[in-house]
Amino acid sequence: MEVVRSQTDKTWSAQSLSSLLGLVLVLLSSYVLRRYSNSKFKNLPPGPRYNVLGLTGTLSSLPPWERFHALHKLFGPVMSFYQGRTPVLVLGSIQAATDLLEKRGGIYSSRPRSIMAGEILADSMRAVPMPYGPRWRKWRTIMHASIGTEGARNFKPLQSLESKILLRELLVAADPSAYPPLLRKINHETDEAFARSVSLCIGTMDISYINGVFSQIQHAREIYCGIVAFPIKALQWFRYAPERQRKIDVKNYVTFINEVRQKVAQGSAQFSAALKAIEKQEELGFTDAQISYAAAAPFNAGVGTSLASIEVFLMAMLHHPHVMKKAQEEIDRVVGPNVLPEFDDAPRLPYVSAMIHETMRWRPIIPLGIAHSVITEDTYNNYYIPNASTVFANLYSMSKDEEMFPNPDKYEPERYLNPDPKLPKPNTTFFFGFGRRICPGMHVAQNTLFIAIARLLWAYDIVPPKDQSGNRILPDPNDFDEGLVIHPKPFKYHFILRRQSAKALIEAEYGQALVDAEAWM
Numbered sequence: 001m002e003v004v005r006s007q008t009d010k011t012w013s014a015q016s017l018s019s020l021l022g023l024v025l026v027l028l029s030s031y032v033l034r035r036y037s038n039s040k041f042k043n044l045p046p047g048p049r050y051n052v053l054g055l056t057g058t059l060s061s062l063p064p065w066e067r068f069h070a071l072h073k074l075f076g077p078v079m080s081f082y083q084g085r086t087p088v089l090v091l092g093s094i095q096a097a098t099d100l101l102e103k104r105g106g107i108y109s110s111r112p113r114s115i116m117a118g119e120i121l122a123d124s125m126r127a128v129p130m131p132y133g134p135r136w137r138k139w140r141t142i143m144h145a146s147i148g149t150e151g152a153r154n155f156k157p158l159q160s161l162e163s164k165i166l167l168r169e170l171l172v173a174a175d176p177s178a179y180p181p182l183l184r185k186i187n188h189e190t191d192e193a194f195a196r197s198v199s200l201c202i203g204t205m206d207i208s209y210i211n212g213v214f215s216q217i218q219h220a221r222e223i224y225c226g227i228v229a230f231p232i233k234a235l236q237w238f239r240y241a242p243e244r245q246r247k248i249d250v251k252n253y254v255t256f257i258n259e260v261r262q263k264v265a266q267g268s269a270q271f272s273a274a275l276k277a278i279e280k281q282e283e284l285g286f287t288d289a290q291i292s293y294a295a296a297a298p299f300n301a302g303v304g305t306s307l308a309s310i311e312v313f314l315m316a317m318l319h320h321p322h323v324m325k326k327a328q329e330e331i332d333r334v335v336g337p338n339v340l341p342e343f344d345d346a347p348r349l350p351y352v353s354a355m356i357h358e359t360m361r362w363r364p365i366i367p368l369g370i371a372h373s374v375i376t377e378d379t380y381n382n383y384y385i386p387n388a389s390t391v392f393a394n395l396y397s398m399s400k401d402e403e404m405f406p407n408p409d410k411y412e413p414e415r416y417l418n419p420d421p422k423l424p425k426p427n428t429t430f431f432f433g434f435g436r437r438i439c440p441g442m443h444v445a446q447n448t449l450f451i452a453i454a455r456l457l458w459a460y461d462i463v464p465p466k467d468q469s470g471n472r473i474l475p476d477p478n479d480f481d482e483g484l485v486i487h488p489k490p491f492k493y494h495f496i497l498r499r500q501s502a503k504a505l506i507e508a509e510y511g512q513a514l515v516d517a518e519a520w521m
């Protein structure tokens with residue numbers, strides 16, 4: 001009996017399994033047929049009909065932005081492919097990105113859904129993956145008030161004293177191996193100078209307090225980045241750990257905002273993103289957790305970016321000493337040897353300003369921008385763009401546009417000073433993205449770069465080391481770490497004081513910077 005039943009069971013299971021498989025096949029093929037026989041889908045922008053990101057073969061050795069760049073040459077500046085079931089659109093020209101991400105910003109300003117990192121870990125309170133909609137618009141008003149054109153001016157004193165401290169630290173650095181950690185401070189990746197970034201968020205430079213904050217926010221950020229980097233963790237059944245982490249993050253973030261509230265009550269609060277978030281809380285109808293995450297956004301999104309641009313600048317100086325000399329001549333002529341360059345000098349230092357644009361153009365440090373997502377189907381140049389397509393602005397390709405930037409591989413600030421009137425005007429913002437999601441920290445970033453670069457060039461020559469035969473050892477200008485934000489691989493350089501008389505001024509300014517920093521304690 002047992003044997004018969006077991007045989008019957010086996011037959012039954014085999015039959016049901018094959019019917020089930022049949023059903024799945026029928027459903028799948030009808031889905032595929034429906035989808036691809038749909039004439040609209042036949043009209044997608046051209047491109048390889050496979051997942052370019054999961055590519056094998058010759059192109060696979062290239063980072064994704066270079067892969068896309070190579071494919072743009074075959075398929076044109078607007079191309080598409082599928083990543084799983086999601087259509088992906090890649091825009092390789094400033095024109096296409098402006099037409100879609102900017103002019104049709106009402107439908108191209110969302111982000112691809114981020115279930116684990118955005119929704120589960122952060123309850124959609126994190127800025128970068130936040131979907132486009134009323135909550136994002138409210139969040140953006142806090143960014144506008146705190147780090148927009150006007151708000152960014154409030155951080156200039158902070159950026160100024162930060163760069164003075166850097167000049168002095170480079171002066172007393174034991175040897176060149178000490179430079180990278182000092183430079184990292186300018187991007188707030190170490191506890192002490194991180195204070196300046198936290199002060200941007202919550203308005204304090206109290207180092208012992210900051211040290212505590214640093215480890216907590218940095219830890220939360222690392223977990224977020226880890227989830228983004230390892231998609232396996234994005235599967236929902238691993239949700240327990242991020243849910244637990246979210247509770248910890250919310251508690252920490254709200255603690256910071258409450259400390260700012262206390263300072264507001266005592267009348268000692270400095271300008272910061274948190275201050276603006278608190279001021280706007282009632283009007284926006286945000287919870288404490290929501291305003292705390294908003295206040296932390298400049299830290300979470302801004303870390304690593306200014307540093308990467310300064311590293312690119314240093315690399316450019318090693319390769320193009322004549323550009324460095326030209327900028328120094330301008331600084332010496334306009335500012336002179338007896339005072340440091342100030343923010344107010346910027347209009348009279350056009351070469352330095354052009355150099356900053358060129359640094360960001362030459363090697364865009366976020367080469368694929370941050371992916372947008374379209375919230376309704378659209379057509380562009382007769383191509384069909386399905387709802388929920390992921391959209392990448394390939395900033396790398398844009399930086400190589402031969403028409404707008406002739407000889408794009410050359411580092412040439414002059415292209416911004418004397419543009420050829422017959423060519424399209426060189427764009428000065430594409431490296432910050434496009435449309436409604438354009439980087440809200442761009443003014444803060446530009447100010448950091450201006451004051452740091454102008455003062456570094458006022459004080460120091462940046463020179464490469466030499467080998468035993470006296471040959472300059474130069475870094476490979478294309479050797480970068482991969483990631484959302486890319487950094488040149490570590491390379492060696494020296495800061496050589498340009499004149500002995502600068503020493504006394506650097507020391508005096510450093511002393512004053514420490515006194516000024518007290519205001520943020």
Ligand code: HEM
Binds near residue numbers: 147369434
């Ligand atoms: C050289 C420095 C920087 C570069 C090149 C840069 C570039 C970018 C780019 C390309 C995007 C994506 C824009 C898009 O989606 O189209 C972005 C987004 C963002 N950036 Fe920056 N950034 C820099 C510095 C900063 C700084 C210093 C802050 C904060 C103070 C900041 C805050 C943000 C935020 C919050 C977003 C997300 C905006 C949103 O999703 O609505 N960035 N940035």
